[in-house]
Amino acid sequence: MYDKNNVFAKILRGEIPNKTVYSDDNVLAFYDVAPRARVHVLVIPRGEYTDIFDFTKNAPADVQLAFWNGVRNTVEKLGLRDNFRTVANTGRGAGQSVMHFHIHIMSDERFSEDF
Ligand code: AMP
Numbered sequence: 001m002y003d004k005n006n007v008f009a010k011i012l013r014g015e016i017p018n019k020t021v022y023s024d025d026n027v028l029a030f031y032d033v034a035p036r037a038r039v040h041v042l043v044i045p046r047g048e049y050t051d052i053f054d055f056t057k058n059a060p061a062d063v064q065l066a067f068w069n070g071v072r073n074t075v076e077k078l079g080l081r082d083n084f085r086t087v088a089n090t091g092r093g094a095g096q097s098v099m100h101f102h103i104h105i106m107s108d109e110r111f112s113e114d115f
Helices: 007-012 052-058 061-078
Strands: 020-023 027-031 039-045 085-087 103-107
Touching: 007 027, 007 039, 020 061, 027 061, 039 061, 052 061, 061 103
Parallel strands: none
Antiparallel strands: 020 027, 027 039, 039 103, 085 103
């Protein structure tokens, strides 16, 4: 069940500050407070969805489309067209610590050496 007191809900309500990268009616993108890459940004829908399962099952199609458009707009704004990763940790077991659906966008020069 969605907890309205999670940290991203507080960011969306303006109760906690954030460094916004991109914002529109459906999406907010902001810098991760504890970056684990040269560029580390989180993209979240404004609606109340706990994780990728909840979002893809319960968000209306137009909201899902708007979210992915927001992800792309964020990537374009960051200038990362061909050098970024997306991660969606899902569930405590996988390290999800904030139960509001979010996509990590991470970019680091070293990525090209990892694979
Ligand atoms: P996850 O572990 O996938 O749930 O990711 C949650 C992310 O939120 C972590 O990378 C945290 O560093 C980040 N985070 C937690 N609180 C804040 C905050 N107030 N502003 C920005 N990022 C945050």
